Amino acid sequence: MIKITLPDGSIREYASGVTGAEIAESISPRLAKEVLSITVNSEIYDLSRSIETDAHIKLHKFDDDEGKHAFWHTSAHILAEAIESLFPGTKFGIGPAIENGFYYDIELPEGRALSENDFASINKKMLELCQQDNLITRKDITKADALKYFESKGDNYKTELISELEDGTITLYTQGNFTDLCRGPHLPSTGHIKAIQVLSLAGAYWRGDESRKQLTRVYGISFPKQKMLEEYLVMLEEAKKRDHRKIGKELELFHFSPKVGMGLALWLPQGTALRDRLESWLTGELNKRGYEMVKTPHIGNVELYKTSGHFEKYGKDSFQPIQTPAEGEAFMLKPMNCPHHVEIFKSKQYSYRDLPYRMAEFGTVYRYEQHGELHGLTRVRSFTQDDAHIFCRPDQVKEEFKKIIELIQYVFKSLGFTDYRSQISLRDPDDNSKYIGTDENWAKAEQAIQEASEEMGLKPVIETGEAAFYGPKLDFMVKDALGRMWQLGTIQVDYNLPERFNLEYKGTDNQMHQPIMLHRTIFGSMERFVAVLIEHTAGKFPLWLTPQQVVLLPISEKYNDYAKKVLDLLKNYDIRGQIDDRNEKIGRKIRDNELKRIPYLLVLGEKEAETETLSVRKQGQGDLGAMSIEEFAAVINNEIKENFNN
RNA sequence: GCCAAUGUAGCUCAGGGGUAGAGCACUUCCUUGGUAAGGAAGAGGUCAUGGGUUCAAUUCCCAUCAUUGGCUCCA
Numbered sequence: 122m123i124k125i126t127l128p129d130g131s132i133r134e135y136a137s138g139v140t141g142a143e144i145a146e147s148i149s150p151r152l153a154k155e156v157l158s159i160t161v162n163s164e165i166y167d168l169s170r171s172i173e174t175d176a177h178i179k180l181h182k183f184d185d186d187e188g189k190h191a192f193w194h195t196s197a198h199i200l201a202e203a204i205e206s207l208f209p210g211t212k213f214g215i216g217p218a219i220e221n222g223f224y225y226d227i228e229l230p231e232g233r234a235l236s237e238n239d240f241a242s243i244n245k246k247m248l249e250l251c252q253q254d255n256l257i258t259r260k261d262i263t264k265a266d267a268l269k270y271f272e273s274k275g276d277n278y279k280t281e282l283i284s285e286l287e288d289g290t291i292t293l294y295t296q297g298n299f300t301d302l303c304r305g306p307h308l309p310s311t312g313h314i315k316a317i318q319v320l321s322l323a324g325a326y327w328r329g330d331e332s333r334k335q336l337t338r339v340y341g342i343s344f345p346k347q348k349m350l351e352e353y354l355v356m357l358e359e360a361k362k363r364d365h366r367k368i369g370k371e372l373e374l375f376h377f378s379p380k381v382g383m384g385l386a387l388w389l390p391q392g393t394a395l396r397d398r399l400e401s402w403l404t405g406e407l408n409k410r411g412y413e414m415v416k417t418p419h420i421g422n423v424e425l426y427k428t429s430g431h432f433e434k435y436g437k438d439s440f441q442p443i444q445t446p447a448e449g450e451a452f453m454l455k456p457m458n459c460p461h462h463v464e465i466f467k468s469k470q471y472s473y474r475d476l477p478y479r480m481a482e483f484g485t486v487y488r489y490e491q492h493g494e495l496h497g498l499t500r501v502r503s504f505t506q507d508d509a510h511i512f513c514r515p516d517q518v519k520e521e522f523k524k525i526i527e528l529i530q531y532v533f534k535s536l537g538f539t540d541y542r543s544q545i546s547l548r549d550p551d552d553n554s555k556y557i558g559t560d561e562n563w564a565k566a567e568q569a570i571q572e573a574s575e576e577m578g579l580k581p582v583i584e585t586g587e588a589a590f591y592g593p594k595l596d597f598m599v600k601d602a603l604g605r606m607w608q609l610g611t612i613q614v615d616y617n618l619p620e621r622f623n624l625e626y627k628g629t630d631n632q633m634h635q636p637i638m639l640h641r642t643i644f645g646s647m648e649r650f651v652a653v654l655i656e657h658t659a660g661k662f663p664l665w666l667t668p669q670q671v672v673l674l675p676i677s678e679k680y681n682d683y684a685k686k687v688l689d690l691l692k693n694y695d696i697r698g699q700i701d702d703r704n705e706k707i708g709r710k711i712r713d714n715e716l717k718r719i720p721y722l723l724v725l726g727e728k729e730a731e732t733e734t735l736s737v738r739k740q741g742q743g744d745l746g747a748m749s750i751e752e753f754a755a756v757i758n759n760e761i762k763e764n765f766n767n
Numbered sequence: 768g769c770c771a772a773u774g775u776a777g778c779u780c781a782g783g784g785g786u787a788g789a790g791c792a793c794u795u796c797c798u799u800g801g802u803a804a805g806g807a808a809g810a811g812g813u814c815a816u817g818g819g820u821u822c823a824a825u826u827c828c829c830a831u832c833a834u835u836g837g838c839u840c841c842a
Contacts, residue, residue: 323836326769371778379833434842492768492769494841704798709804710802714803728801
């Protein structure tokens, strides 16, 4: 008998060789039906694989990541089986589970290409294979036998993968008529998959190497219930509806013109109003927290970036330097704000008492992103960072981190991002040679980041070896209304620039010391953040932020004068809006302004004019009834107050 | 930068070897209204750009540019 410890600490005894499926069955038949894979002492097993020794186990269903992984991994094999049966002679690359579904990289036989027209037949075949409920079996074979098998199939991608594996046993998984090289784990049988569908096609280089052959990547998704697939497809539709490029056009926020240049956003008046409001609000918060605003030019002498090291590292792939009539003189479009800020720092002498120096700028930078990488406002060639640099003493790093974390938490909360994750990137403990800065400073900074995160209530994921060469960092990822993750804020420690620019301050010992520099941004860039905010809110911005809080709708032009009077009064309460005095009926005005996502519509006619009231309509809720101007102002102000209080 | 698809009116899109269509938006007129589209008339396009094939190209072919979906890269 062996002892199996469940996640809750309870211990059950089974005969040696018991499988995950049998354990699940012994706990509950319902669980046995839903369980997909099992973790045995931190290794993930198939349910049919026997367990020979005492172990800690955890059973995985579709609702945890490990369960999904096995589910989608098996789905990828089904996709491959379907394609092989429909297009014999197809060669297969890799077919992993990904965050949302799975893909398989394939190479179709000569002269054959896959198009969206083939999706229906693939879907049909995949569903058929699932309904056959074929058992999935795992087989250990030798490397030589594995090579022989895939050579006989002519599958040179698989043989390449196998030949790079270590000697020893190799596992193959078979379901129905399809056998694939795979580490596993997989579902016990294909019947668990009740809904499966191809989603899209893309080209992908074999092993991500552009000098190698481009394969066809087929993306798909699958679920244990048909209804879940339907919901997923609805979510994809919803994501399309929320696409910031679409809403940006509808709400006239920004525009791209090929005549100006790709990746260069033109901010329209409404978008500018939104962005300016974000900037001025954040500036206010920065001032409260001891930051000082600075402004620096859009270009800088090439020598500056040579000193900072950016030119050497990125100059070739960047916008090329601008020549001047002077011999040998060149300027670069600013790719980073930090060298400029460093020069501001260097403009005077510092005592230890002057630190920390918190310097912030909404600084526009230019980076030559590759053509294919440009995407709406999220990937552009000119963008404005909400950048800040904090020059501090080593003993201040932790406190400064805490202050920045507090600010980031406040900003996220105020904008409705309640769900976010954080990640600390530390250096690779096995190889210190690739990092600049002393061991002592790194150790201190890494400790400071971890303590600060913990004291501020973050639960960061810690990634060792992910730090940049110049210092460790803390990144923030927010989850939007559709559950998608966006990387926004980041705080980075930098030992590199202080060294390259020879920054110093005078310590209590009357000696010069090198300050530590912290880079930090909250929004990342204004462009990207506005895009995320649009998709998160579907264009229904928080009341305090939205460019137009109210639109006044006179019933007919007889009441335009009353509307003008009301608008003036509302302005006294800092409520912003405009009058829709088009020659249209009230229903039309309501419809058009609802579509523009105006939070409050005020209907003004004879009744209202006589009683000095407003008929208030809230976006998405409809008629709230009549109110006095004072009452309405209170409604608005309360809603704004609540936004910042909860 | 690579692969694929796409590019027709301000927007969303239909069409198709014989000089171009719809809806919305726009302009003018009528209508002066009560909570998600009032009516009529009008104007608007070098069918992305440049070549080629053809009696004829917006349509077919090639190139370029841009957009979209991926890949690669990202200070």
